[in-house]
Amino acid sequence: xxxxxxxxxxxxxxxxxxxxxxxxxxxxxxxxxxxxxxxxxxxxxxxxxxxxxxxxxxxxxxxxxxxxxxxxxxxxxxxxxxxxxxxxxxxxxxxxxxxxxxxxxxxxxxxxxxxxxxxxxxxxxxxxxxxxxxxxxxxxxxxxxxxxxxxx
Numbered sequence: 001x002x003x004x005x006x007x008x009x010x011x012x013x014x015x016x017x018x019x020x021x022x023x024x025x026x027x028x029x030x031x032x033x034x035x036x037x038x039x040x041x042x043x044x045x046x047x048x049x050x051x052x053x054x055x056x057x058x059x060x061x062x063x064x065x066x067x068x069x070x071x072x073x074x075x076x077x078x079x080x081x082x083x084x085x086x087x088x089x090x091x092x093x094x095x096x097x098x099x100x101x102x103x104x105x106x107x108x109x110x111x112x113x114x115x116x117x118x119x120x121x122x123x124x125x126x127x128x129x130x131x132x133x134x135x136x137x138x139x140x141x142x143x144x145x146x147x148x149x150x151x152x
Contacts, residue, residue, distance in 0.1 A: 006041040014046055026050045026068070026116060039063050050116070055137045056130035057081035061123040068119060069130075071137065075103045077112070082119065 001009075017024050027048045029038070034053070042048055042065075049065055056069040059082050072085045089097060103109055126134075 001037070003037045003041055006038055007045050010041050010045045024048060026052050027065075028052045028070075032070070036063065039065060050121070052084060055134040056126055057133050058124075058127065058130060059119060059121060060126045060130060061121075062125070066121045066123075068116070071133075075100065075109055077108050 014024070024046070025048060027042055027046075027050065029051070032053055034051075039051075042051075050068060051065045052068045052070050054060070054067040054069050055071050056067070057080075059069065060067050068084060069082060070084045070086050072083055073087075075085055076083070087100065092100070104113070
C-alpha cells in the first residue's frame with residue numbers, strides 16, 4: 001500500500017481513537033503485517049514510538065521505534081526476557097476467556113506480569129540471542145505449517 005494510503009488509514013483510525021478518548025501509545029499491526037512505509041506513516045501521523053510486534057527475547061530499537069516482541073498466543077511461564085501474548089477476545093469463547101483469567105491469576109504468572117509502562121525501553125539493537133530465538137521460532141513455525149499441510 002502506498003505511503004499516502006497508509007497515512008490516510010492511520011489518520012482515520014487515530015481519529016476514531018481520539019473520539020473515544022483513547023490516546024494510543026502502542027502500535028499493533030493488523031495480522032502482524034507492516035513495512036517501512038507503515039513505520040514512516042506512523043512516525044509522521046502519530047506520537048507512537050512503540051510497536052508490539054517482532055520475534056525476539058528482549059525489546060529492541062529499530063527505525064526510530066521501540067519494538068516490544070510478540071511471540072506467544074497463550075500464557076507460558078518464562079524465566080527471562082520480555083514476553084507478550086497476542087489474544088483476540090472477539091473470537092475467544094467464554095471458556096477460553098475464563099481459562100485465560102484463571103491462568104493470569106496464578107501466582108507465578110501474576111508476579112512476573114508487568115504493564116507497558118513498566119517496560120524498560122532502550123535504544124539497543126537486537127542481540128545475538130534475539131536473532132537465534134527468531135531463527136528457531138520461524139523454523140518451528142514453518143515446519144509445523146508444512147507438516148499440517150502434508151497431513152491434509
